[in-house]
Amino acid sequence: MVAIVACFVAWAAYKLGFSKGWVKGYERGEQAGFAAGREDGMKAGLKAGIREHMISTLAEIPEAPGIHAELHQQARDEILTQLNTKPAAKPSPPPKTGFLLMIWQEFGGWLLLLLFALLLVYLFR
Structure with a gap:
């Protein structure tokens, strides 16, 4: 009889601990996910802001004296294409x-x- 009661108490403690551990693990994972998401969002926003700033200041650059307008436009187009193109993904090795x-x-x-x-x-x- 004592063994049955001991088994029941052990099972109840296990279930209670399992449930509590599950909830705590979920909360910690959620907090870590929000922190990582916030950091990733800030990095992406900063990159987009820098890119937008570079494009807007590039569009407002007056022509430098002594440089032909055609050369100035060619340099502006080249910089814009460099800013707008994404780097090529590295090909994965064949299996x-x-x-x-x-x-x-x-x-x-x-x-x-x-x-x-x-x-x-x-x-x-």
Whole structure:
């Protein structure tokens, strides 16, 4: 009878602790997510603000004396294209293909389980 009561108390404590841990973990994760989101938003806003400032000041630049209008416009267009183009993404390397690699990916986990079972049989025979 004492064992049943002890098991019930242990189960109740486990469930209470699990629920409390779940709630605390969710709250901490939410706080961390908001902090990271706020930082990412501030960085993105700062980048956009700098870019917008550069474009607006570039549009308002008067022609420098001694530079032809055509050359000035060409430099302005070049800077605008550099500001507006996104850097090219690096191509990902092709996946490794090989017979042994494919066999290991398919059956490697089962092989490790089999070797572990054989080790247990060897140790406890």
